[in-house]
Amino acid sequence: MSDRTLRGKTAIVGVGETTYYKHGQSPDPEFVLVLKAILAACEDAGIDAKEIDGFASYSNDRNEPTRIAAALGINDLRYSNMNWGGGGGGVAAAVGNAAAAVAVGLADCVVAFRGLAQGQFQRFGKAPPVTAVSGDPAYMSPYGVMSPLQKYAMRAMRFMHENKVDHSVLRAISMASYTHAQNNPRAVMYGRPLSEEKYDDSRWIAEPCRLFDCCQENDGAAAVIIVSAEKAKDMKQKPAYILGAAQGSDHRCGAPVMNASNFPSSSFASLAPRLYEMAGVGPKDVDVVQSYENFTIGVMMAVVEHGFCEPEECNEFFQLENLTAPGGKMPLNTSGGNLAECYMHGLGLQIEAVRQIRGDSPNQVPGADVALSIAGPMVHHVSTDILGSEATL
Amino acid sequence: MSETYLPEGLPAPVPMNDGLDKPYWDALLDGKIMVQRCADCGTWQWGPEWICHNCNSFNMEWTEVTGEGTIYSWERPWHPVHGALKDHGPYIVVLVELPDAGNVRMIGNLLGDPAQEVTIGAKVKAVIERHDGDQPYALVQWQVAD
Ligand SMILES: [Zn+2]
Numbered sequence: 001m002s003d004r005t006l007r008g009k010t011a012i013v014g015v016g017e018t019t020y021y022k023h024g025q026s027p028d029p030e031f032v033l034v035l036k037a038i039l040a041a042c043e044d045a046g047i048d049a050k051e052i053d054g055f056a057s058y059s060n061d062r063n064e065p066t067r068i069a070a071a072l073g074i075n076d077l078r079y080s081n082m083n084w085g086g087g088g089g090g091v092a093a094a095v096g097n098a099a100a101a102v103a104v105g106l107a108d109c110v111v112a113f114r115g116l117a118q119g120q121f122q123r124f125g126k127a128p129p130v131t132a133v134s135g136d137p138a139y140m141s142p143y144g145v146m147s148p149l150q151k152y153a154m155r156a157m158r159f160m161h162e163n164k165v166d167h168s169v170l171r172a173i174s175m176a177s178y179t180h181a182q183n184n185p186r187a188v189m190y191g192r193p194l195s196e197e198k199y200d201d202s203r204w205i206a207e208p209c210r211l212f213d214c215c216q217e218n219d220g221a222a223a224v225i226i227v228s229a230e231k232a233k234d235m236k237q238k239p240a241y242i243l244g245a246a247q248g249s250d251h252r253c254g255a256p257v258m259n260a261s262n263f264p265s266s267s268f269a270s271l272a273p274r275l276y277e278m279a280g281v282g283p284k285d286v287d288v289v290q291s292y293e294n295f296t297i298g299v300m301m302a303v304v305e306h307g308f309c310e311p312e313e314c315n316e317f318f319q320l321e322n323l324t325a326p327g328g329k330m331p332l333n334t335s336g337g338n339l340a341e342c343y344m345h346g347l348g349l350q351i352e353a354v355r356q357i358r359g360d361s362p363n364q365v366p367g368a369d370v371a372l373s374i375a376g377p378m379v380h381h382v383s384t385d386i387l388g389s390e391a392t393l
Numbered sequence: 394m395s396e397t398y399l400p401e402g403l404p405a406p407v408p409m410n411d412g413l414d415k416p417y418w419d420a421l422l423d424g425k426i427m428v429q430r431c432a433d434c435g436t437w438q439w440g441p442e443w444i445c446h447n448c449n450s451f452n453m454e455w456t457e458v459t460g461e462g463t464i465y466s467w468e469r470p471w472h473p474v475h476g477a478l479k480d481h482g483p484y485i486v487v488l489v490e491l492p493d494a495g496n497v498r499m500i501g502n503l504l505g506d507p508a509q510e511v512t513i514g515a516k517v518k519a520v521i522e523r524h525d526g527d528q529p530y531a532l533v534q535w536q537v538a539d
Pocket of ligand 1: 434449
């Protein structure tokens with residue numbers, strides 16, 4: 001059994017991001033954004049783009065590996081992988097799939113990437129322009145349940161009811177992102193801090209969520225490069241070793257019409273134990289957490305399901321001082337996250353986890369050796385991974 | 394006061410093109426609410442599926458339910474994400490468990506004042522809302538039971 005693990009076998013050695021634009025405002029087409037992010041990651045890793053021999057992505061990314069490989073002049077494309085499922089649930093799965101391919105020798109240098117230019121394509125937060133719906137949407141759209149938030153709000157409403165959770169929990173999660181963004185000049189919300197009053201005065205989008213509980217939508221692209229641990233040792237950057245990765249969801253999570261067995265959940269209940277087992281660490285060992293905030297409600301449940309507090313302890317645990325770097329118990333979304341840095345479908349959070357391991361974050365947690373990244377809480381196929389410094393091997 | 398809870402113009406439901414849920418939509422127009430029950434093991438199931446998730450039998454039967462339920466969760470959308478809801482204001486969506494059908498859950502709107510307080514655990518009763526037009530269909534809405 002001992003070799004059936006990803007622990008320490010691969011590392012992220014390069015990260016790349018384009019400029020992040022407000023949705024619809026990218027001057028470049030989506031494909032160009034993807035190429036720019038991949039080239040930036042190669043530059044960061046100190047490799048030629050022609051060394052890439054595999055691609056992994058998620059959420060039905062429109063930019064196919066064959067097209068990218070042809071454009072970059074890659075000699076031998078050895079691995080292509082798409083993680084099913086919409087939303088940002090596949091970020092850590094793409095990284096995990098890339099790592100698995102490298103670990104078993106299917107490929108040597110795999111890039112996990114995501115590109116989004118929503119001006120060129122449809123926005124997420126808007127109902128698609130259709131007059132008739134069938135399948136699951138037929139049981140939701142006619143009742144006004146169309147956007148991602150509308151589809152997931154009831155999971156959180158039930159969770160908050162069962163565990164007597166106050167809205168202050170959601171506010172603290174939102175404020176942690178905005179607080180960190182004030183130290184990150186790249187963040188879209190840099191220079192635009194959020195106060196408790198401003199949060200409380202903001203309009204409801206769908207109860208239990210206010211405006212500041214919801215992520216932005218941005219255009220841009222991001223990429224991370226994964227190679228074997230042996231190769232990583234001699235490369236330009238300090239490696240961020242992949243200690244563990246997990247993907248999926250628990251019993252009937254994707255059952256139609258909101259009939260998941262474990263409904264008041266962010267879908268991580270069965271993943272987190274698997275993740276920790278592979279990584280050989282527990283929540284107490286985690287120095288810093290990046291959790292995809294489509295909405296703060298998902299972060300709340302994901303943090304609970306990753307074992308940082310009991311469900312009934314949310315009100316005490318989710319205090320701004322616990323969630324901010326450098327001194328908080330569980331520094332959260334230290335770049336500003338999806339809410340305040342950029343919504344790059346979560347890959348930006350993975351890059352921030354790498355920065356923490358390298359010691360390069362704008363909100364560095366001193367001596368961060370173990371970084372957890374949680375992808376796409378509440379969607380029906382989620383993923384999560386843990387990166388570690390060399391000291392954790 | 395319109396006859397439907399939400400304004401006309403939202404996407405209309407049509408049966409799946411593989412025929413799976415046509416009996417549900419047809420029955421609603423006849424004033425009956427049906428969900429699936431496995432003829433082999435008795436498991437209740439919703440939404441519609443080809444196979445029983447418990448025993449993997451394909452022998453799913455459409456079974457009428459009483460329309461008595463309990464609010465399991467809810468939300469109140471304010472921000473309109475569809476043109477038909479522009480300037481409409483908030484509305485309530487409830488997720489209702491059916492205790493007499495294995496606690497399967499159905500989605501609907503909670504009729505009445507959109508500003509009303511919603512209580513998880515409250516008893517509700519189904520109300521069939523007809524949309525008569527070129528392609529008639531019906532929805533299941535919910536009303537707090539006395
Ligand atoms: Zn059965």
